[in-house]
Amino acid sequence: MGQKRIGILTSGGDCAGLNAAIRAVVCRAVGTYDWEVLGIRQATQGLMHSPPQAIRLELENVDSLRVAGGTMLGTTNQGDPFAFPMPDGTRCDRSEDIIAGYYQLGLDAIIGIGGDGSMAILRRIAEQGNLNLVAIPKTIDNDVGVTEHSIGFDTxxxxxxxxxxxxxxxxxxxxxxxxxxxxxxxxxxxxxxxxxxxxxxxxxxxxxxxxxxxxxxxxxxxxxxxxxxxxxxxxxxxxxxxxxxxxxxxxxxxxxxxxxxxxxxxxxxxxxxxxxxxxxxxxxxxGGTPSPLDRLVASAFGVAAVDLIAEEKYDHMVTWQNRQVVSVPIPEAIAQYQAVDxxxxxxxxxxxxxxxxxx
Incomplete structure (x- = not known):
């Protein structure tokens, strides 16, 4: 298996456990596969910049992230890339800028951590630009349809x-x-x-x-x-x-x-x-320190997401079902909103x- 360069970003509202997922991705990708991991700043907005705003993540950068709240990469839940608000008050489709940022960084794949709204946007961009995308569910609302746990809910x-x-x-x-x-x-x-x-x-x-x-x-x-x-x-x-x-x-x-x-x-x-x-x-x-369960779920999701890339199983989201991590196609993951029964x-x-x- 050749060396890969992968990106990771957090999108949508923040929650506890995001840093634990980032740490797990780096530990698995760098420690097991000897890949390079780039952290994208401020979700897709980091890819809009030229040059893209990204940092190389090494094992020593993430060692203490397990217990840290929020996201070290920053995030945003405003600014639809397909109708992005501009300084003059107009709206502009910035999706091609994001795609250009992905290729400018030389990424082989990208891991997106977000809720159903973020995943829908990321998948649309991935389809448009032929990007290799793997998703991890996070939301304190726990309303992503096919997973029993989303990062942040338990905390x-x-x-x-x-x-x-x-x-x-x-x-x-x-x-x-x-x-x-x-x-x-x-x-x-x-x-x-x-x-x-x-x-x-x-x-x-x-x-x-x-x-x-x-x-x-x-x-x-x-x-x-x-x-x-x-x-x-x-x-x-x-x-x-x-x-x-x-x-x-x-x-x-x-x-x-x-x-x-x-x-x-x-x-x-x-x-x-x-x-x-x-x-x-x-x-x-x-905010605050993630609960043990959120740390566990985030860590399992991060490792599994990297393994999906190793298998070149793209356009999938990792999920927690029946006490184990499995993957499902992203369209299936976001098709059904999970309300309280x-x-x-x-x-x-x-x-x-x-x-x-x-x-």
Missing amino acids: AVNTATEALDRLHFTAASHSRVMILEVMGRDAGHIAITAGIAGGADVILIPEISYTIANICHKIKERQEQGKNYSLVIVSEAVRTEAGDPVVITNRLGQCRYGGIGDYLADRICDCSGAETRVTVLGHVQR PSGTLVKTARGLGIYLGD
Whole structure:
């Protein structure tokens, strides 16, 4: 097997475990195959530059990355390469610049670490430019269809669970309803997993509808049992009772989820009389030291991705299925969005524990 030069980039929102995956790629590619690894700065934007922004990754560069949060390469979740925002306010197709950067670096293949949106863009570019692409799934939302674990999810759940654990004490001390708003985009995996683990009394996810009246019934039921406080965890994508999304638009005109916790707090206070407080966990879920499981999954994915390149098995994504790493074609990986199954094990577990999970 001849020596190869491969690139690696992280795309989309950051999360814990990305550096562990980068480390694993370098350890396998350099240590086993004696290949050269180039880290691409700021996702595909690094390939747009001339010369491309890339650094050579050696074993000594990555030795301590296992426990480091974020990504040493930087990332971005803004700027569609096919309609890239230019300084004059126009939009331009920069895909050919990315392809040119790949060839200018002399890459034999590239590993893209991202969610389903990033993978769709990377694959489109790879097809257009005949690039050899292998993908690794990462997203705290855990909504990539064919993998049981995506890098970053477990750490986000641990963070949300710890927040619930801490809120128990202050809620009980003041006889309050505490609402914890968590991330998840359009899927409720973080909310339901952390909610069960952290002892929430109410879990609200976008996959299951709810009523304020039934939330208040649960709170009053606990009060009648002598339990003077309640914990509510809600996914950011949960809508109002009328079905409207709750969003925030910033000064740049960018729209994102946010505010469902405050919406619920006002209405719960009105119908239950309970003093209510809101905690928005936000980007705390993305940062920090990766959990042992995220380190393990990221390491296994990194090694497997390099092995796919060695086999010249391109246009595939590594996945975690049935306690092992396997690969699937990228189109299959991103074809199905993985929401919480309303009839699945987690929903049955929550309801079996007496948690209000919607109607």
